[in-house]
Amino acid sequence: MKRIDILVPCYNEEAVLHQFYERTSSVLEQIENYQFTFIFVNDGSRDRTISIIRELYEKDARVSYISLSRNFGKEAAMLAGMDYADGDALVIMDADLQDPPELLPEMIAWWEKGYRDVSARRRCREGETFFKKWSSHVYYKLLKKLTSVPVQQDVGDFRLLDRRCVQALCSLRECQRYTKGLFSWIGFEKKEILFDRPPRAAGKTKWNYWQLFNLAVDGITSFTTAPLRAASFAGCLLAFLAALYMCFIVVRTLVYGGDVAGYPSLISVVLFIGGVQLMFMGIMGEYIGRIYNESKGRPPYIAEERGVKRKEKS
Known part of the structure; x- marks a missing residue:
């Protein structure tokens, strides 16, 4: 029986963590012939996130977690989870439920057909301002023209990765990571599935425009001169x-x-x-x-x- 790890980077997600766990668990119960493991990564949260994760850990044997010593950022948190994962595949999901767990069966189906990297491409993005959508579109077009790496457009971190992809990503130990570009850089056969991205189920986004600008600079400087x-x-x-x-x-x-x-x-x-x-x-x-x-x-x-x-x- 194959095992799939669910990697969930968390930063101040106390408002939505229980809801995420319950909704995702209900989806996983409908998927037969697979074993699932939750890997929660607490990225230096300042609220009750780590306490809730410990509660889930005591409640469910499928839950494991890593708590970082401070807030290192989502890129580092994802790497920590990848280092810890040892399943046949790894799914990266945000805890805010903007990554619908209902897509997991379709992702797994495409993985079983031989695709190593099955990602969810956003068809529409509810709850985001026009400027954010426009700037994101312009940025990805600019990045695709500047770099020789075919960076996926409108595709975030929500994806299923084969074990070989995870091992390749873990071998890249750079500190200033731009994982969205690394997904493309490592290669492997990819499959995109379309979905409508809903707004956050609860809480507030942790990404302001300054952080998004810094992430964009990291993307450009990491993949092109x-x-x-x-x-x-x-x-x-x-x-x-x-x-x-x-x-x-x-x-x-x-x-x-x-x-x-x-x-x-x-x-x-x-x-x-x-x-x-x-x-x-x-x-x-x-x-x-x-x-x-x-x-x-x-x-x-x-x-x-x-x-x-x-x-x-x-």
Whole structure:
């Protein structure tokens, strides 16, 4: 009998955790010939999330958990769960029930047909603002053009991964992870199923626009050096234009003589070029900062507490 692990990263999810467990358990009870294990990862929650997880652990032998020493972020929490998982397949789900557990039977069916990575693609996204949907669409289009990795669009972390995919992801130990891109980078045969993403069942989203912007920067800098190439191209172009302008000034002075007026325009050009240089230095700083962080060799996460898998009582 094959075993499938359900990985659930949690950060301040006390309002919805019981509801998630009950609804998902009811779906799993209808799926025969498989063993299921819950792996809850508490990512430094400040509410009663870890207490609820401990209650579920004592109640259900299928439940195991990892509690991190602080909030390391969802990317690190997912890696912690992957390191702990040892089933034939792994399903990654959010606890807010925006990832409907009712899709699990279909995911498993496609996995049994030979697909290694079965992901859920959002057809519509309820409860999100127009700006968030628009910016997400623009970002994915930009990322697909900048990188050679075929990053999936409108596909989140909700997916079923074969054991080989999990092992490949665990072998990538970078600290500043962009897992959505890593799913595509490791390859393997993929299958997307469409679904309508509902709003959160309870609680508030933990992702604000600043965090989403940082995640977008991580995605771009992790999978492409296109910004550096663009900076080099723009620098060469500006240098060429500056040389042409210098030649124009010299020729004009030789032909017409006298001082050449244009102090305001000169200052404008200097300020413009200075601003462009600072922007390019910022782009290089992003890459250098990531090199610096990775060179330290620190672990992506630190686990403070573990609840190990147990055999079900007969």
